[in-house]
Amino acid sequence: MDEIDKRILDILQKDAAVSVTAIADKVGLSTAPCWRRIKRFEDDGVILRRVALLDRRKVNLPMTVFVSVKAPRHAAEWLQTFREMIIDIPEIVEAWRLTGEADYLLRIVVPDVETYDAVYQRMIRRVEFFDISSAIAMEEMKFTTAVPTSYIKIS
Incomplete structure (x- = not known):
């Protein structure tokens, strides 16, 4: 490189x-x-895929909700059910396993609070949670899919 x-x-x-x-x-x-x-x-897998980024507002998905999840137990069966749920719900656009207070962080995009509530209801019907905490984003201050290339080692 x-x-x-x-x-x-x-x-x-x-x-x-x-x-x-x-x-x-x-x-x-x-x-x-x-x-x-x-x-x-x-x-080499450096470029994973090429995609089109949509303007969420123009496709009626202006609301971003960050959801912190605490698992009721750390078991393979629970994790598999959770993974299936996040794959099946298209409004969940990102899911991260974390260290710290929360076990998982989800980013959900929806048109409004009512739709988020419907997504929440679908989630709790499918998976048992110890705790779920939601935060609605008020302003998108920075969003990029680009990663810095300054860390690439030159050979």
């Missing part, structure tokens, strides 16, 4: 639809070697 690779990754993280020709021009390569680098990133 070199500085050109980092620049290519930065460009693709901002807009994965940029043409290879445009990327090559920006990083000072010809098209074929630039394409080979991008293909290597995909083959």
